[in-house]
Amino acid sequence: MAAVVPLEFARPGKDVIIKEVAGGMGIRRRLTDLGLVKGARAHVVRNDGFGPLILALGDGVSCCRLAIGRGMAHKIMVEEREPVDGSLCSSE
Amino acid sequence: MGATVKSRPEIQTIALAGNLNVGKTCIFNALTGARQYVGNWPGVTVEKKEGRLIHEGRTYHVIDLPGTYSLSAYSEDEVIARNYILFDKPHVVINVVDATNLERNLYLTTLLLEMGANVVMALNMMDEAQQRNIEIDPNRLSQLLGIPVVPTVATRNQGIKELIARAVERMAAPSPAPLKIDYGKDIEGEIEKLQELIEKTPVIKDRYPSRWLALKLLEGDRRVIEEIKEIKWDKNAEKILIQAEESRRYLSELLGDDPETLIVDRRYGFIAGLVREAVKKKPGVEKRLTLSDKIDAIVTHRYLGLPIFLVAMWAVFELTFRLAEPLSEWLEEAFGWLGEASAGWLASMGAPEILASFVKDGLFGGVGAVLVFIPPIFLLFFFISLLEDSGYMARGAYVMDRIMHSFGLHGKSFIPMLLGFGCNVPAIMATRTLENRSDRMITILINPLMSCMARLPVYLLFAMTFFPEHTGIVVFSLYLLGILLAILMGRLFRALFFKGEVAPFVMELPPYRMPTAKSVLIHMWDRGSAFIRKAGTIILAVVILVWALANLPVGVEYASEESWLGQLGSVFAPLFQPAGFGHWQAAVALITGILAKEAVVGTLGAVYGVGEEKAHVGILESGHWTPLSAYAFLVMTLIYIPCVATIAVIRRETNSWKWTAFAVAYTLVLGWITAVLIYQVGRLLGFS
Numbered sequence: 001m002a003a004v005v006p007l008e009f010a011r012p013g014k015d016v017i018i019k020e021v022a023g024g025m026g027i028r029r030r031l032t033d034l035g036l037v038k039g040a041r042a043h044v045v046r047n048d049g050f051g052p053l054i055l056a057l058g059d060g061v062s063c064c065r066l067a068i069g070r071g072m073a074h075k076i077m078v079e080e081r082e083p084v085d086g087s088l089c090s091s092e
Numbered sequence: 093m094g095a096t097v098k099s100r101p102e103i104q105t106i107a108l109a110g111n112l113n114v115g116k117t118c119i120f121n122a123l124t125g126a127r128q129y130v131g132n133w134p135g136v137t138v139e140k141k142e143g144r145l146i147h148e149g150r151t152y153h154v155i156d157l158p159g160t161y162s163l164s165a166y167s168e169d170e171v172i173a174r175n176y177i178l179f180d181k182p183h184v185v186i187n188v189v190d191a192t193n194l195e196r197n198l199y200l201t202t203l204l205l206e207m208g209a210n211v212v213m214a215l216n217m218m219d220e221a222q223q224r225n226i227e228i229d230p231n232r233l234s235q236l237l238g239i240p241v242v243p244t245v246a247t248r249n250q251g252i253k254e255l256i257a258r259a260v261e262r263m264a265a266p267s268p269a270p271l272k273i274d275y276g277k278d279i280e281g282e283i284e285k286l287q288e289l290i291e292k293t294p295v296i297k298d299r300y301p302s303r304w305l306a307l308k309l310l311e312g313d314r315r316v317i318e319e320i321k322e323i324k325w326d327k328n329a330e331k332i333l334i335q336a337e338e339s340r341r342y343l344s345e346l347l348g349d350d351p352e353t354l355i356v357d358r359r360y361g362f363i364a365g366l367v368r369e370a371v372k373k374k375p376g377v378e379k380r381l382t383l384s385d386k387i388d389a390i391v392t393h394r395y396l397g398l399p400i401f402l403v404a405m406w407a408v409f410e411l412t413f414r415l416a417e418p419l420s421e422w423l424e425e426a427f428g429w430l431g432e433a434s435a436g437w438l439a440s441m442g443a444p445e446i447l448a449s450f451v452k453d454g455l456f457g458g459v460g461a462v463l464v465f466i467p468p469i470f471l472l473f474f475f476i477s478l479l480e481d482s483g484y485m486a487r488g489a490y491v492m493d494r495i496m497h498s499f500g501l502h503g504k505s506f507i508p509m510l511l512g513f514g515c516n517v518p519a520i521m522a523t524r525t526l527e528n529r530s531d532r533m534i535t536i537l538i539n540p541l542m543s544c545m546a547r548l549p550v551y552l553l554f555a556m557t558f559f560p561e562h563t564g565i566v567v568f569s570l571y572l573l574g575i576l577l578a579i580l581m582g583r584l585f586r587a588l589f590f591k592g593e594v595a596p597f598v599m600e601l602p603p604y605r606m607p608t609a610k611s612v613l614i615h616m617w618d619r620g621s622a623f624i625r626k627a628g629t630i631i632l633a634v635v636i637l638v639w640a641l642a643n644l645p646v647g648v649e650y651a652s653e654e655s656w657l658g659q660l661g662s663v664f665a666p667l668f669q670p671a672g673f674g675h676w677q678a679a680v681a682l683i684t685g686i687l688a689k690e691a692v693v694g695t696l697g698a699v700y701g702v703g704e705e706k707a708h709v710g711i712l713e714s715g716h717w718t719p720l721s722a723y724a725f726l727v728m729t730l731i732y733i734p735c736v737a738t739i740a741v742i743r744r745e746t747n748s749w750k751w752t753a754f755a756v757a758y759t760l761v762l763g764w765i766t767a768v769l770i771y772q773v774g775r776l777l778g779f780s
């Protein structure tokens with residue numbers, strides 16, 4: 001079982017599963033609207049340790065890219081996974 | 093038409109709803125053509141776009157709802173869209189959906205359907221979906237959701253006819269029952285309890301679909317709870333709220349999570365099911381990095397991203413103002429000439445001199461003052477629309493977020509601030525991309541502190557006259573002072589009026605697209621024409637007013653000490669004594685500067701009786717000025733009261749006279765304080 005870490009520290013090239021979103025309703029809402037819900041799987045496209053992160057959010061069909069500010073990434077707890085090959089956007 | 097439908101007003105309404113960037117504007121234009129008009133939703137800053145569709149001899153009212161991802165109480169946009177669908181009950185809602193991003197788009201669709209809206213789906217961007225090997229079965233989707241689904245390519249007008257036909261057909265049919273997603277035994281049980289109470293309360297039942305309301309109450313939707321609280325006089329309303337509170341508590345304990353999350357999860361579960369069924373073939377093994385990602389790797393690069401963005405912005409800036417300048421000048425000259433000619437004609441007809449002067453300087457001068465803004469504004473919005481449509485603008489905000497954050501601003505605030513160096517008018521209009529109201533208001537309020545191009549001639553006049561050796565530094569220091577004050581005021585306003593954090597930065601990075609000429613032109617036109625319509629009248633009115641002040645009472649010389657303007661200047665002059673420029677000429681120049689900042693130069697030329705070209709001689713020979721008082725005056729010119737066009741656009745964008753008045757007042761006070769400080773401290777330090 002992989003450790004749960006803030007998204008801020010997720011490494012680029014890995015997949016993450018969203019475990020928990022801390023913070024107020026406003027933040028949660030915003031993430032929810034964009035499809036970042038608990039259990040969703042995403043691929044970390046970019047994380048420079050500086051500036052916002054870029055995630056590829058899976059919906060099984062397309063790959064939309066989300067930029068997420070570091071402050072916010074700090075509040076999202078995720079579990080790192082090895083990427084499933086070829087399924088950048090798998091939505092398990 | 094359908095006899096089953098209860099009597100409806102003559103003109104039927106079609107509302108457009110959809111996420112951002114899905115092609116809603118394109119579809120709206122395809123439906124309405126040129127028959128559209130723009131206003132504001134009552135009481136808010138959000139733009140309201142309406143139009144007419146004529147189909148088979150009948151007229152339909154088309155309304156473009158703000159682009160939203162959801163329909164909660166998260167933002168003004170969402171509340172507007174929600175209230176419109178709930179209370180204004182459009183006859184049909186066309187839900188524009190991005191086929192390449194189906195899952196996320198369907199979230200809004202399910203919300204619309206749960207609300208009981210009569211939805212027709214425009215499955216847009218089908219060309220891109222095809223390109224990316226996404227095969228969606230519209231018929232299956234239609235069956236599953238129970239609504240017509242029409243594939244479209246809005247940019248090529250494909251599917252629009254069919255869309256209209258389906259929408260019209262749908263209006264005649266009886267309204268469908270709201271969509272019911274199964275939320276699981278536990279949640280359903282609570283929904284039922286609440287629904288029962290709701291059904292027993294006519295005032296509430298008539299206003300809201302009962303299942304929808306029950307769900308919203310379980311989700312703890314602030315807005316809905318507030319609305320129900322307002323119906324307190326019905327004791328059932330109170331009961332409903334108590335039951336909702338109880339149900340929420342019960343569910344949290346039972347399921348170990350707040351009900352909102354649970355409900356949203358279920359909704360996404362339902363959508364995932366839809367997608368599995370309706371998408372025939374998933375794309376083949378997609379390469380990990382798409383072309384978009386490769387471009388992103390460069391333009392959002394840790395070190396390269398910022399310089400690239402700055403160069404792009406600089407290019408937009410240069411192109412706009414270089415191309416616009418000759419056009420504006422030409423327009424100004426043409427209008428000047430027209431004014432002269434009409435005045436001449438009037439004089440030859442024996443009209444009184446004052447009338448001729450009114451026509452020349454008041455009327456044509458006023459219209460000219462509006463027209464000179466057209467080239468820069470349209471060009472600027474042309475380039476910005478180009479960058480936006482290509483998808484690059486979102487990357488710019490990404491790159492700037494970190495830096496702007498340290499100023500207490502949002503990444504998207506950068507563009508308006510930068511544009512402010514060109515002209516504050518389009519800059520303030522560009523704040524529309526900021527979704528959060530607080531961020532937007534702050535960005536609007538501090539924008540006038542960015543030194544626009546019109547202030548440069550004034551800076552140059554004084555700097556070259558009094559600091560011939562250090563002109564560059566003096567001018568640069570003014571720009572810098574403006575930026576520093578903007579940051580300071582931004583922080584202050586956030587602390588005072590707009591408490592709370594900078595809106596969290598989450599935004600979609602849309603895939604890069606080749607912008608189409610049509611869409612770029614539409615976006616440019618939408619914004620540019622809004623300026624003329626709304627700001628034009630205010631500018632015209634103020635120009636005419638100042639003309640009157642400068643020329644009355646009848647017979648005085650233009651802007652002389654005896655004119656009302658001159659008298660007004662004399663009244664205000666003592667106020668500026670502590671800043672070192674307490675003479676009526678300076679006060680008059682500042683008053684006309686409100687028309688347009690560059691007018692300060694011409695006015696000084698006029699009041700010293702030397703003409704605009706020799707203004708510097710007049711200033712020197714008057715003996716009124718010292719280098720220190722000149723600098724204080726420049727600081728005042730930088731900060732005090734934005735020009736009328738800016739004021740007009742602040743009014744338009746904030747939709748509030750109160751905040752407009754505040755912007756005028758705070759800049760005046762801040763300008764005065766800073767000018768006085770500089771003059772007094774300068775004197776203490778031995779400058780003169």
Ligand SMILES: Nc1nc2c(ncn2[C@@H]2O[C@H](COP(=O)(O)OP(=O)(O)O)[C@@H](O)[C@H]2O)c(=O)[nH]1
Pocket residue numbers: 110111112113114115116117118119159216217218219220244245246247248481482605607608611
């Ligand atoms: N390829 C393609 N592009 C489209 C289609 N519809 C709109 N677009 C483009 O998508 C972008 C956003 O469109 P717009 O109408 O402004 O979207 P809105 O934000 O929903 O109003 C523009 O660059 C359009 O040219 C379509 O069907 N296919």
